[in-house]
Amino acid sequence: MSKQYRIGAHENYRTLRDTLTDSITAPLRWFQPKKSSDGTRGTDAETFWALRDVSFDVRHGEVLGIIGRNGAGKSTLLKILSRITHPTRGHAEIHGRVGSLLEVGTGFHPELSGRENIFLNGAILGMKKAEIVRRFDEIVDFADLEKFVDTPVKHYSSGMYVRLAFAVAAHLEPEILIIDEVLAVGDARFQEKCMGLMQQTATHGRTVLFVSHNMAAIQSLCSRAILLADGCVQSDGPPPEVTGHYFSDAESSGEVYLDKWSDRKTSGEATITKLAIRDSLGVKTASVAFRSDLQFEIETRFDTPMIDPSFGVLIHGSAGDALLDIRSTHSNWRLGRVSGTITVSVMLREICLYPGTYLISPWISDSACRYDVDYVRFCATLTVEPAAGPLGDLRLDPNYGKVWIPSAWRQKDTASYLDENAADLCSGAR
Numbered sequence: 001m002s003k004q005y006r007i008g009a010h011e012n013y014r015t016l017r018d019t020l021t022d023s024i025t026a027p028l029r030w031f032q033p034k035k036s037s038d039g040t041r042g043t044d045a046e047t048f049w050a051l052r053d054v055s056f057d058v059r060h061g062e063v064l065g066i067i068g069r070n071g072a073g074k075s076t077l078l079k080i081l082s083r084i085t086h087p088t089r090g091h092a093e094i095h096g097r098v099g100s101l102l103e104v105g106t107g108f109h110p111e112l113s114g115r116e117n118i119f120l121n122g123a124i125l126g127m128k129k130a131e132i133v134r135r136f137d138e139i140v141d142f143a144d145l146e147k148f149v150d151t152p153v154k155h156y157s158s159g160m161y162v163r164l165a166f167a168v169a170a171h172l173e174p175e176i177l178i179i180d181e182v183l184a185v186g187d188a189r190f191q192e193k194c195m196g197l198m199q200q201t202a203t204h205g206r207t208v209l210f211v212s213h214n215m216a217a218i219q220s221l222c223s224r225a226i227l228l229a230d231g232c233v234q235s236d237g238p239p240p241e242v243t244g245h246y247f248s249d250a251e252s253s254g255e256v257y258l259d260k261w262s263d264r265k266t267s268g269e270a271t272i273t274k275l276a277i278r279d280s281l282g283v284k285t286a287s288v289a290f291r292s293d294l295q296f297e298i299e300t301r302f303d304t305p306m307i308d309p310s311f312g313v314l315i316h317g318s319a320g321d322a323l324l325d326i327r328s329t330h331s332n333w334r335l336g337r338v339s340g341t342i343t344v345s346v347m348l349r350e351i352c353l354y355p356g357t358y359l360i361s362p363w364i365s366d367s368a369c370r371y372d373v374d375y376v377r378f379c380a381t382l383t384v385e386p387a388a389g390p391l392g393d394l395r396l397d398p399n400y401g402k403v404w405i406p407s408a409w410r411q412k413d414t415a416s417y418l419d420e421n422a423a424d425l426c427s428g429a430r
Contacts, residue, residue, distance in 0.1 A: 001090035003051040003076050003231075050076040051087070052231040060096075063208040065222035065239055067215070067246050069263035069377075072228040074211045078102060078180050081209065096207065099125065099174030101166070110154035114145055114164055117153055121168045135171050142193065143167035163190055170197055176207045195221075213263075213377065215243045215320030243319065250359060252381045254284035258362075266374045269306060273341070274299035275362050275380055286380070290355055290387035290404075294348045296326075298362050300374070305339040308367035313346065316359040320378065323358070323402055329369060352404045355386045 051073045058064050068074050079085045081092050082100040108117050118139055122132040140149050143163040153161060179198070198221055202208055212218055218225055218239050225242035227235040235245040255276045258264075264272075279285050280293035288294050296313050312327035326346055328334075335344070360382055363375040 001051055001054050001077075001080060001087040001092060002049060003073075003080060003085070004047050004049050004088040007046045007048060049231050051080075053090075054228075054231070054233055055090075056226060056233060056236060058207060058209065060207055061205045062224060063202045063210065063222045065218040065225040065242075066209060066211045066228065067213070067218060067225060067243065068228035068234075069246075069249075071262050073231040074228055075102075075180060076231075077228070078178050078209065078211060082178055094176065096175030097126075098176045098178060099169070099172035100178045100180075101169045102178070102180045108153055108161070108165060111152055113152055114140075114149040114156070117164070118149075118168055121165070125169060125172055127172060131173070139164075139167045139171050142171070142197075144190075159190075166194065170194070174206070176209070177201060178209045180211045181213065213320070215246070216317075218243060219319055247318070247320075247359060247378060247381075250378050250381045252286045252383075254278070254286040256380050258376050258379055261376055261379055263377045263379075264375060265372045265377075267371060269304040270300050270302045270309070270364055270373050272298060272362050272364065272374050272376050273301050274343075275360065275376070277360070277380065277382060287383040287385055288351065289385050291350045291352060294351045294382075295345055296348075296360075296362070297343055297345045298364075299341065299343045300364060301341045302339050305337060306366070306373070307337050308334045309338060309373060310365045310367060310369050311344050311346070312363045312365070314361040314363065315353070315382070316361065316378065317402055318357055318359070320359065323353070327369070334367075351384065352406075353384050354402050354404055355384045356402070358382045358384065 054073070054077065066074050066077065076085070078100070079102070080087050081094065082098060082102060084100075084102070108121060112120065118136060119129070119132055123129070140146055143160075143166075145160060145164055148156065148160065153164070156164070195217065198208075198210070202221055208221075210218070210222060222239050224237065225235075225239040226233055227242050227245050235242045255274065257274050258272050274297075276284055276297040276299075277286055277288075278295040278297065279288050280295075282295070298311055298313070300311075302309075310327060310329050312325060314322055315324040315326070316322055326348065328344075328346070335342075358381065359378045360380040361375065361377050362379070364373040365371060365375075366373060
């Protein structure tokens with residue numbers, strides 16, 4: 001399949017009226033510009049291919065992870081498979097009832113109660129009334145909104161709204177389930193429930209297509225993964241192998257320029273333009289020794305003046321799981337009003353990550369860390385080398401943790417221990 005978009009144009013969705021109009025005006029098309037060889041009409045408008053010659057098969061009961069950086073074509077692919085849009089070339093052959101979790105909450109009415117929206121949204125998603133009634137209590141319990149089910153959703157917090165929307169969509173019983181990055185909704189407890197539900201779905205023989213930036217979830221839930229890059233399938237195989245190709249784009253030189261880095265979430269107020277990693281002597285490097293000092297430098301261009309922005313660096317494991325979140329607010333450090341281009345740095349003393357390779361994501365948020373001003377995902381790698389001396393045999397083993405903490409061990413004399421307890425008992429009796 002291939003999908004081409006015109007930049008600045010809106011996607012046209014066909015209705016019955018469109019079909020009738022086309023049939024009436026068909027003779028007039030002889031006088032319109034002919035379509036070009038790629039299936040689009042001749043035009044000077046700029047176009048781009050969101051997908052180009054993508055082809056793959058998914059077997060019954062298979063859980064397929066689809067990964068790629070922002071703009072790789074993941075969401076376009078799922079919209080085609082969900083019949084929301086049509087490919088420019090090629091076709092998708094689907095056998096079975098499809099349920100899509102692309103944009104949770106679509107179809108919710110703010111004036112209706114949670115109960116009414118469950119039935120409304122369930123009907124929009126293709127559930128029959130009897131099916132919604134049968135699963136109603138299960139949906140409400142999953143969303144943890146028993147006390148508020150008869151309250152209009154316009155009074156819900158954003159977290160309550162998303163929990164209810166996900167609960168309705170997640171309790172469909174399709175043969176094919178298409179999921180687009182919805183496991184990132186809600187708080188940590190709700191995300192854990194979502195992961196559990198997805199694992200249960202995967203073990204019940206349903207076919208699942210799962211798009212996510214969470215590589216740990218891809219590796220734990222999926223039996224196979226596909227990596228999309230620039231609209232093409234770059235890699236197809238076991239999840240550990242494919243996620244390894246995904247991370248291979250990360251810069252490993254100790255300095256990376258980020259103006260054009262696509263895999264980011266930004267509000268447009270500021271742009272992280274460069275990240276540098278330095279050792280204890282101030283030398284740029286992507287490799288440091290275990291328990292040595294480490295420094296991160298973040299260069300940022302503020303297009304809009306801000307007051308006390310928060311800076312941070314996320315350190316991830318090799319599967320993309322977050323290990324350490326170093327943020328300026330933890331040190332009660334404030335910048336005041338900032339504008340233009342500035343560079344900030346943070347020093348980590350005696351870094352205690354086990355020897356291995358880690359992924360780095362710098363970020364900026366507002367002063368209260370309520371939203372991302374600019375979050376650049378997996379843009380650099382950091383290698384921690386083994387130390388000399390008695391700790392030289394340490395190696396990164398995901399089964400036994402990833403952070404080393406100093407500890408003191410000693411043997412306590414049994415006789416002395418008994419004497420101390422006897423004395424404590426005697427003093428308590430007195």
